[in-house]
Amino acid sequence: MTPLALEKNLIERIALGDMLRRRSRDAANKTAMVSYSEHGRSTMTYKELNQLSNQLVRGLREQGMVQGDSLALLATNSIEFFAVLFACYKGGFIAIPINFLQAVADIHYNLSKANVKAVVCEPRFAPLTVDGSLTNISIRISIGDSEGLTLAQLAAGQDSHDIDDIIIHDRDTAHIIFSSGTTSKPKGVETSHLSMYMASLSNPLSFGFNKYDSQLAVLPTFHCASLSICIMTLQLGGKLVLLPQFEPLNVARVLEAExxxxxxxxxxxxxxxxxxxxxxxxxxxxxxxxxxxxxxxxxxxxxxxxxxxxxxxxxxxxxxxxxxxxxxxxxxxxxxxxxxxxxxxxxxxxxxxxxxxxxxxxxxxxxxxxxxxxxxxxxxxxxxxxxxxxxxxxxxxxxxxxxxxxxxxxxxxxxxxKKDMIKSGGENVASVKVEQVLLSAPSVVQVAVFGVPHARWSEAVCAAVKIAPGQTFNKADIIQHCKARLAGFEVPKRIVSVETFPVTATGKIQKSTLRSQYEALFDE
Structure with a gap:
């Protein structure tokens, strides 16, 4: 790269790490994050978060990481998660937030597919990253106490000043998020610095959010939606409050307290x-x-x-x-x-x-x-x-x-x-339309509509419903509710009551699993 091109890139660049550097200057002493965990409530200012991320970049370099290498993160919502994430953004490393709720085989697939060089994880998730085939992983770092290298040790003694020798282009990959993989192997989605940066600006405009607004993040930050909301909050210089899991009473308390x-x-x-x-x-x-x-x-x-x-x-x-x-x-x-x-x-x-x-x-x-x-x-x-x-x-x-x-x-x-449309008797049935009607039934709180093989109809419309606590599953009443609001070919031919639904690691109902589970429902 010529000196003129280098200068142009530095002046015009759109890189996610720059966001944190800017907030560390115009909102230095404001609270960037509040994290709740089993150890209580902890906080970090924008200045502190920026300095820690800078130290982590230098620590990772000492371990052998170079720009373009991939680093996997297995952690619940926490300050440490974002300190490492921004270290990746600043150092030009590609962050791989791993959905730790996946099947172990899928986790191993993601780690291998992304050619992950370093893994940073909470101690309880460390066993999920151990497999004889994962020879690409050469650096392992623990968030919290561990026998090996810890995140605190990685940052200790490192220079906390901003990183000035990394050139990041706006379309460089910032992170890779793997899809849920409901019907096939997960796909790795390469997301650029530009797209995340633009989202962090357009989302506040879309929702009417203001500078310094506070946001509670309960949805896991390995998910693209939660990650976008969190980055947006930091772009605004707001207070990002993190909970590691959803518990209704705790959420209500934090909404009020914060x-x-x-x-x-x-x-x-x-x-x-x-x-x-x-x-x-x-x-x-x-x-x-x-x-x-x-x-x-x-x-x-x-x-x-x-x-x-x-x-x-x-x-x-x-x-x-x-x-x-x-x-x-x-x-x-x-x-x-x-x-x-x-x-x-x-x-x-x-x-x-x-x-x-x-x-x-x-x-x-x-x-x-x-x-x-x-x-x-x-x-x-x-x-x-x-x-x-x-x-x-x-x-x-x-x-x-x-x-x-x-x-x-x-x-x-x-x-x-597209894949969930039901072809029944020559008619197209939208599963979502039927689900909306079922959700309006007084006793139904959750539902999934899907098609299963049928000798006469090709596919029969079926529904799995979860009934509200204290209510009774009355199939006849629910069918009548549907008949009053749907065309005859849209009314479910069979309704089953379930306590739980098969879901992906991001909480989406797996209709493919339900179709397999009930595929023989109409066998004679």
């Missing part, structure tokens, strides 16, 4: 908060934005939430690992053409959103096709998968694999995943 202004939870988590018998005793007056996603929220639950969290507006957010969250948002009290539909809303300010047919033509409002996006939030590529990377961006758009349409108010309606 005067949290925004948080993102799954619908089932919001419902668990509503079930707290002493919920009214807490002061949630500072909470103004509640995000949710991955599943629709029953209308009854939404009414209860608005009554319990009086100042809070609830927005449904959508996105993918392949398109840095959030791509689109259905805002509280949006104008819509339809009274009832699974609305995903409008795109972010820097995202184009369109419905395309199989030939790549954009469809007018009301016509169903594939939901597609384009803009700077898109991933770089799938790790070592040229064909999948090419296919997902045909016709100059990112293809989500989801079906939907845009109504006459400009709002996106999600219909179903």
């Amino acid at each position: 005067q949290i202004q925004s948080t993102a939870l799954l619908p089932v988590m919001w419902q668990a908060l509503l079930a707290l018998p002493n919920l009214k005793q807490f002061d949630f007056s500072q909470l103004t934005a509640g995000l949710y996603g991955m599943a629709p929220m029953p209308a009854s639950s939404m009414r209860e939430l608005k009554a319990a969290f009086k100042r809070c507006r609830f927005h449904l957010v959508s996105g993918q690992s392949e398109f840095t969250p959030f791509s689109c948002t259905f805002y509280d009290d949006s104008d819509t053409e339809l009274d009832e539909a699974n609305y995903w809303g409008v795109p972010s300010m820097i995202t184009d959103q369109a419905i395309l047919d199989e030939q790549g033509n954009e469809l007018p409002p009301g016509q169903q096709g594939e939901i597609c996006w384009r803009g700077p939030l898109v991933m770089n590529r799938y790790l070592d998968d040229v064909e999948a990377s090419r296919k997902i961006r045909e016709h100059g758009w990112h293809h989500t694999g989801d079906l939907g349409f845009i109504d006459n108010c400009g709002q996106l309606v999600f219909v179903d995943r």
